[in-house]
Amino acid sequence: IPSMAGCFHLSPDRVAEEANEIARLGIPAVLLFGLPEHKDPTGSEAWSEQGAVQEAVARIKEAAPDLVVVTDVCLCAYTDHGHCGVLRAGRIDNDATCDLLAKVALSHAQAGADVVAPSDMMDGRVSVMRQALDRNGFQDVCLMAYAAKFASAFYGPFREAADSAPAFGDRKTYQMDPANSDQALAEIALDIEEGADIVMVKPASCFLDVIWRAKQRFDCPIAAYNVSGEYMMVHAAAQAGLLDLRAAMQEMCTSIKRAGADILITYFAKDLARTLKG
Numbered sequence: 001i002p003s004m005a006g007c008f009h010l011s012p013d014r015v016a017e018e019a020n021e022i023a024r025l026g027i028p029a030v031l032l033f034g035l036p037e038h039k040d041p042t043g044s045e046a047w048s049e050q051g052a053v054q055e056a057v058a059r060i061k062e063a064a065p066d067l068v069v070v071t072d073v074c075l076c077a078y079t080d081h082g083h084c085g086v087l088r089a090g091r092i093d094n095d096a097t098c099d100l101l102a103k104v105a106l107s108h109a110q111a112g113a114d115v116v117a118p119s120d121m122m123d124g125r126v127s128v129m130r131q132a133l134d135r136n137g138f139q140d141v142c143l144m145a146y147a148a149k150f151a152s153a154f155y156g157p158f159r160e161a162a163d164s165a166p167a168f169g170d171r172k173t174y175q176m177d178p179a180n181s182d183q184a185l186a187e188i189a190l191d192i193e194e195g196a197d198i199v200m201v202k203p204a205s206c207f208l209d210v211i212w213r214a215k216q217r218f219d220c221p222i223a224a225y226n227v228s229g230e231y232m233m234v235h236a237a238a239q240a241g242l243l244d245l246r247a248a249m250q251e252m253c254t255s256i257k258r259a260g261a262d263i264l265i266t267y268f269a270k271d272l273a274r275t276l277k278g
């Protein structure tokens with residue numbers, strides 16, 4: 001992936017090998033993002049039984065049964081307009097999107113996912129998904145909500161990788177205002193009320209105060225997503241000879257844990273695991 005140093009797209013036939021390496025490094029879980037063969041207005045490949053994520057989940061669970069498999073649930077990589085929801089008259093249709101996301105979550109659960117992780121930021125999607133999972137016998141599938149997800153400049157490299165930059169407008173009608181941490185805490189409270197088992201703050205580094213406040217306030221595991229821009233900022237600076245990659249990586253990841261994250265999601269995972277093992 002040109003925009004993300006050391007990261008690769010994998011086809012489903014390559015994931016077993018990767019899963020084994022990850023498990024050997026002592027990393028407890030993986031988070032899967034999919035890329036469709038064709039994008040369309042509703043992102044219909046997202047809930048296809050033959051989708052890349054659905055196939056990859058099954059292969060990973062077979063190769064490394066103890067590795068926790070988390071799937072990202074969203075439409076933006078699958079829609080031809082790149083928004084996280086479906087459109088009606090040029091606007092995001094919140095409730096119609098929730099119904100489609102529930103179909104995606106269910107298809108991931110059917111493929112064997114342990115955790116589904118909605119990253120769309122529609123209102124009410126956690127309860128719609130929880131109900132769909134429960135009604136279909138997936139009470140044990142865990143729900144990790146991207147609860148406080150900010151409209152951030154640090155998603156750039158990922159959007160390049162997923163070809164998911166919105167074709168018009170921006171994501172500020174559904175992602176949060178970086179200046180407003182009270183609203184972020186209110187969003188986290190809502191997701192917990194709707195049935196989220198884990199709540200996430202994203203990005204991590206510029207929002208350490210939000211992680212800290214969430215950890216103090218809620219009795220719910222807090223995940224923090226160290227996003228593509230945070231990762232590439234360190235890589236680019238190291239590449240330019242301006243700082244030490246390993247030391248900067250460790251300091252950045254340590255700060256996220258120190259702020260109170262129970263779960264750290266990071267593209268540094270393999271490098272960090274190798275470094276920590278010594």
Ligand code: PBG
Pocket residue numbers: 074076084119120154155156157158159164171226227228229
């Ligand atoms: C959207 C989504 C985003 C990322 C993954 N899925 C944010 C966005 O494009 O608005 C970013 C992840 C990263 O930057 O590492 N569902």
Ligand code: ZN
Pocket residue numbers: 074075076077083084119120
């Ligand atoms: Zn999205």
